[in-house]
Amino acid sequence: MARQEQILLLDPPHELKFRGPFTDVVTANLKLANPTDRNVCFKVKTTAPRRYCVRPNSGVIDAGTSINVSVMLQPFDYDPNEKSKHKFMVQSMVAPVDMGDMEGVWKEAKPEELMDSKLRCVFELPSDSDKAHDGESNKVLSSSLLKSESSMPKSASASLDDGEVKKIMDECKRLQLEVQRLRDENRQFREDDGLRRRKTTSSPPMSVAGSGGALREEGLSTRVLAFCILFFVIGVIIGKLAL
Numbered sequence: 001m002a003r004q005e006q007i008l009l010l011d012p013p014h015e016l017k018f019r020g021p022f023t024d025v026v027t028a029n030l031k032l033a034n035p036t037d038r039n040v041c042f043k044v045k046t047t048a049p050r051r052y053c054v055r056p057n058s059g060v061i062d063a064g065t066s067i068n069v070s071v072m073l074q075p076f077d078y079d080p081n082e083k084s085k086h087k088f089m090v091q092s093m094v095a096p097v098d099m100g101d102m103e104g105v106w107k108e109a110k111p112e113e114l115m116d117s118k119l120r121c122v123f124e125l126p127s128d129s130d131k132a133h134d135g136e137s138n139k140v141l142s143s144s145l146l147k148s149e150s151s152m153p154k155s156a157s158a159s160l161d162d163g164e165v166k167k168i169m170d171e172c173k174r175l176q177l178e179v180q181r182l183r184d185e186n187r188q189f190r191e192d193d194g195l196r197r198r199k200t201t202s203s204p205p206m207s208v209a210g211s212g213g214a215l216r217e218e219g220l221s222t223r224v225l226a227f228c229i230l231f232f233v234i235g236v237i238i239g240k241l242a243l
Contacts, residue, residue, distance in 0.1 A: 006115045008040060008061070008092050009033040013117070016071055016088060020125045022078040030119075032090065033066035039095040041105060044069060048086045051076070058102065060095055078123065086121040175230055 011031040018026045034040045043058035053072040061067050071088070092115045099105055 003112060004115045006090075006092065006117045007034070007036055007094075008042065008090065008115070008117070009035060009066075010090060010117055010119070012119070015120045015122050017122045017124060018073045020078055020123065022073070022123070023075055025075060026073045028071045028073070030069040030071055030088075030090075031066055032061060032069060034061040034063060036094075037063045039063055039099075040092050041095045041099075041102070042090060042092040043106070044071075045089045045091060046086065047088075050074075051086065060099075060102075073121075078125070080125065084121045084123050088119045088121065089116050090119070091116045178229070 009032070011033070016028040016030065018028050020026065030044075032042060040061050040063075041059075042061060044054050046052050046054070051074055053074065055070050055072070056067070057069075059067065093105075093109050093113050096105060
């Protein structure tokens with residue numbers, strides 16, 4: 001008695017294509033659809049079981065549903081002159097109503113209840129056009145990376161243009177001159193204070209201390225102001241360089 005025609009719909013229906021290079025695991029997907037109103041048992045067989053890993057390799061497909069099977073080809077040394085002789089077979093049968101152990105169902109199945117579909121394996125290497133496309137994609141990616149890198153500052157000093165640097169340096173020189181001028185004034189205040197103190201040795205200590213204290217406070221405040229200005233400018237320069 002002839003076997004029944006396969007009731008499962010296979011996609012792809014006739015061959016499994018594996019695209020290299022084959023230095024790593026290559027996976028082909030097989031979709032099994034059950035268009036009937038009955039549950040269907042299936043299992044996947046191959047002529048080269050050591051070369052492939054199939055997940056799932058057996059099971060039950062419910063009525064009106066489908067399942068995706070991953071067929072994983074293990075790495076091997078590919079010879080383009082060698083034609084693939086590997087084949088797969090999808091075997092199926094309508095699940096019995098009182099279905100029990102899956103292994104027992106297949107053992108007790110009658111030959112006329114079994115259905116099968118065969119698929120051959122095809123090995124492909126990327127074509128020259130695909131390689132060129134991949135190379136062009138890599139060039140575009142590399143170009144984009146180089147542009148993004150060139151738009152970023154190579155160092156902190158590169159974030160400032162020449163005009164800003166010159167402006168900051170001029171400001172530093174001006175402030176240095178201002179600080180020097182304040183130092184000279186402070187020194188002159190000290191000299192004047194010493195002269196006044198020598199002239200007024202006969203005066204009450206309070207007035208001398210008061211006069212000398214005022215001069216020292218003025219000189220000290222001038223120095224503090226100068227250092228504050230200098231530190232502020234240095235802070236601004238460091239802040240701009242860090243941006």
